[in-house]
Amino acid sequence: MTASLPCTAIVTGGTGGLGSAVTEHLLELGWRLVVPWYVEGELDRVPVHPGLELVRADLSVDADVESVVELATKDEERPLFGIVNLVGGFVSGQRVHETPIEVLDAQLSINLRIAYGIVQTALPYLIRRGGGSVVCIGSAAAVRPFPGAATYIASKAAVAALVEALAVEYGGDNIRVNGLLPTMIDTPANREAMPEADRSSWARPSDIAEVIGFLLSDASRAVTGASIPVANTAGAH
Template sequence: MTTSLPCTAIVTGGTGGLGAAVTEHLLSRGWRLVVPWCVEAELDRVPPHPDLELIRADLSVESDVEAVVELAAKDEDRPLHGIVNLVGGFASGHRVHETPIEVLDAQLSINLRVAYRVIQAGLPHLIRRGGGSVVCIGSAAAVRPFPGAATYIASKAAVAALVEALAVEYSGDNIRVNGLLPTMIDTPANREAMPEADRTSWARPSDIAEVIAFLLSDASRAVTGASIPLANTAGAR
């Protein structure tokens, strides 16, 4: 299947600090987007748009995920072609022997299980329509770990492994699966949390959005199973 627009993409986390930039950019490129949300205050980040459909959903609940995918797949004139998983969470501060197992469970749930569930629900539609593209957000920490965040790092490493497995498993269905490994993302929340940090290499949401648009497009038809590092190589602006 080619991505001759218009097509539809699901963007989980599409109202977040990174997600709002991705949503805006993909809409500007002509995509129809279905964006699940659960935090009402975040809706201010995504102005109304004729090609944007927002749906309240808890992506840890199977029926909510099914409702999101059903909405995305309902328009036969703009078939579901892309799944972008941006939902994630972060935990740090303690070494492994000081960290309850529940923290690991929570990190695996938000960073891996949600992505798995959404992809799993969307795959039959991508297969039926002849292919598509899946993009997952990982972390540079998965390959360059730092102390005090083993649960987060393990969950993001699992996302990278899932990407590689899916790419092999669905290559025969013309479904490409790729992951992004950004450095710290330059969002308002991260700036507020780390006001004294050196943001020189922090990845910019607008740059990430452009890479995602590329991975969803036919221009990246030869790219699958990749874990792509992202940073602000131009320096802080």
């Protein structure tokens, strides 16, 4: 199976600061999107569009994950092909000996388990349909760590490892799996949290959205198992 549109993609975190840009871009490309949401206040970030189906879901709950995948697979004329995992969380400020183990558990849950769960649930369908493309959001910190965020860095490194493992396990099923390693993403929340920061190298959501669109398309059919850096290279010089 190829991504010859129209096809369906699930975009977790598709109403967030990055996700809303991804949602808008994929709709412009002609995708049917299923976007689970949890925070009602984020809904005004995404457009009203006939190709967009919003569903309230707690992706840490297996039954909700199953409902999202069921919705995404109900339209046989627009089969599920893409999985875009954008849900994530960040904590920093303490070294390991100062950080409760519960913080690690929470970071692994939001950054790794949710991605694992949605992919695991969708895989049987993608196998039956003959293929698909999965994109997971990681972090440049996984390969260039900094002090004070070990739980976050470990969880994002686990995402990169999951990408590589999935690519090996499901390449024979024509399922491609790739990860993105952004620097800091230029979202309103990050600007508010760090108003004095130098944003010249911060990754722009619109640029990341275009990379994701490429990775879901047939143009990237030779790319799998990759961890791809994304940054604002134009502003870094």
